[in-house]
Amino acid sequence: MIPVGLLSLSLAVVPSSAALLYVSSYAGTITTLSLTIPSGNASSATLEAISTSDGCAPSPAWLTLDYPNSRLYCTDEGLTTPNGTVSSFQTSDDGSLVQLDKIDVISGPVSAVIYGEGGDGLALAQYGGSSFTTLSIADAAALTVLQSETYKLSQPGSNPSRQEASHPHEALLDPTGDYILVPDLGADLVRIFKVEEGGLEWTSVDPLVTVPGTGPRHAAFLATDEKTFMYLVGELANTITGYEVVYNSNSTLSFVELFAINTHGEGETVPKGTTAAEIELSPDEKFLVVSSRGENSFTIPNFDPTNSTEIISDAIISFSLDHATGGLTHVQTAPSGGRIPRQFSINKAGDMVAIGLQSDGRVVVVKRDVQTGLLGNFLASADIAGEVTAVIFDE
Ligand SMILES: *[C@@H]1O[C@H](CO)[C@@H](O)[C@H](O)[C@H]1NC(C)=O
Ligand SMILES: *[C@@H]1O[C@H](CO)[C@@H](O)[C@H](O)[C@H]1NC(C)=O
Ligand SMILES: *[C@@H]1O[C@H](CO)[C@@H](O)[C@H](O)[C@H]1NC(C)=O
Ligand SMILES: *[C@@H]1O[C@H](CO)[C@@H](O)[C@H](O)[C@H]1NC(C)=O
Numbered sequence: 001m002i003p004v005g006l007l008s009l010s011l012a013v014v015p016s017s018a019a020l021l022y023v024s025s026y027a028g029t030i031t032t033l034s035l036t037i038p039s040g041n042a043s044s045a046t047l048e049a050i051s052t053s054d055g056c057a058p059s060p061a062w063l064t065l066d067y068p069n070s071r072l073y074c075t076d077e078g079l080t081t082p083n084g085t086v087s088s089f090q091t092s093d094d095g096s097l098v099q100l101d102k103i104d105v106i107s108g109p110v111s112a113v114i115y116g117e118g119g120d121g122l123a124l125a126q127y128g129g130s131s132f133t134t135l136s137i138a139d140a141a142a143l144t145v146l147q148s149e150t151y152k153l154s155q156p157g158s159n160p161s162r163q164e165a166s167h168p169h170e171a172l173l174d175p176t177g178d179y180i181l182v183p184d185l186g187a188d189l190v191r192i193f194k195v196e197e198g199g200l201e202w203t204s205v206d207p208l209v210t211v212p213g214t215g216p217r218h219a220a221f222l223a224t225d226e227k228t229f230m231y232l233v234g235e236l237a238n239t240i241t242g243y244e245v246v247y248n249s250n251s252t253l254s255f256v257e258l259f260a261i262n263t264h265g266e267g268e269t270v271p272k273g274t275t276a277a278e279i280e281l282s283p284d285e286k287f288l289v290v291s292s293r294g295e296n297s298f299t300i301p302n303f304d305p306t307n308s309t310e311i312i313s314d315a316i317i318s319f320s321l322d323h324a325t326g327g328l329t330h331v332q333t334a335p336s337g338g339r340i341p342r343q344f345s346i347n348k349a350g351d352m353v354a355i356g357l358q359s360d361g362r363v364v365v366v367k368r369d370v371q372t373g374l375l376g377n378f379l380a381s382a383d384i385a386g387e388v389t390a391v392i393f394d395e
Helices: 004-012
Strands: 017-025 030-037 046-053 060-066 071-076 084-090 098-105 109-115 121-126 131-136 144-150 179-184 189-195 202-209 216-223 228-234 239-247 253-262 275-281 287-293 298-300 311-313 315-321 328-335 341-346 352-357 362-368 375-383 388-393
Touching: 017 060, 017 362, 030 375, 046 375, 071 109, 084 109, 084 121, 098 131, 098 144, 121 179, 179 202, 179 228, 189 216, 202 253, 216 275, 228 275, 239 275, 287 341, 315 341, 352 388, 362 388
Parallel strands: 060 109, 060 388, 275 341, 341 388
Antiparallel strands: 017 030, 017 388, 030 046, 060 071, 071 084, 084 098, 109 121, 121 131, 131 144, 179 189, 179 216, 189 202, 216 228, 228 239, 239 253, 275 287, 287 315, 298 311, 315 328, 341 352, 352 362, 362 375
């Protein structure tokens, strides 16, 4: 028999788990949050701000982590200034950020991705400035602009109020890393750039043309042994379009459209006033997760346990992926934890989702079942000043 005293001692020394997250806000800040989950009692998890930087002010819009090199890049959309900026920071185990550099770029960078041999490049999608720009980050303390293109539409798109100009909304890599793709919400295109072998220079190649009024915003890839699939979120049409990607011998990509469904799944309807936002594959590549804004489709208990007023929530929708066909099957439509889930991140283990709620100035962390893909309880939440634009795990 184990003496009671020893048993409680051995339980007490089981370490709790802790993780850091970075949050960007239009208040001008990057906040480092510490998530602590006491062992054996997830219901007492805490999410607390431990550090704040205003180095990416005035309009932090997107965070890109280079974890192996302890570098964080932040794009400032420049909503109140003539230019946007890109900042680099040194990260640290204590959550503090030490700024290394900050440079002006064309206005409106809302997304960035590390690319190129050795991860020496950073590619930007510039919504407000209708541009695509690449930087060298080979020395994070000496950021330099490499190449840039600005786009003009010959006429507005079929949604003239949102498609009055080109609006590049994300920069992402294909699974080979040889191509940078940039969904352009205003132009109904996914712009494609072939990166030179072993270098950082690029040339633009034939784009993917979407159905007018789609408003391409973000995309995600699935590479199986046989095929490559791409899933594109249309913010304006609230659609997910699935494509098979074909690599042509002339260094271009072709896309075979497999299906187009709305973000709530085949045959479902999307609430009026909705704008789809983020799309991400689970780390095991078995599920696809999408966020949908402006729905006001759930009421959930207040995160403040002393406040009995329920709060309004938008939706996070999960689908399982068929690796043979690239097809999607709806798994769950769950509350996002508040209004305007502009962006979310799934941790590497796949058992948590951090969601940034722009209108509510809140970050929530939701439990996720890796096997079923179902989102479960909210583990913790934190209030953040201003409009939350992005939240990422430090891993
Ligand atoms: C877990 O934590 C919650 C909140 O702090 C507390 O109310 C509850 O009693 C704890 N449960 C156990 C089994 O320790
Ligand atoms: C900053 O903005 C001005 C005015 O729009 C523009 O002329 C200039 O090229 C921008 N600078 C950079 C580095 O993009
Ligand atoms: C590249 O090859 C594809 C497939 O054969 C073709 O459709 C496309 O027009 C070619 N593009 C260029 C720029 O030659
Ligand atoms: C309670 O929550 C509601 C909804 O979020 C909020 O509007 C209200 O200000 C809160 N009340 C207090 C006393 O914090």
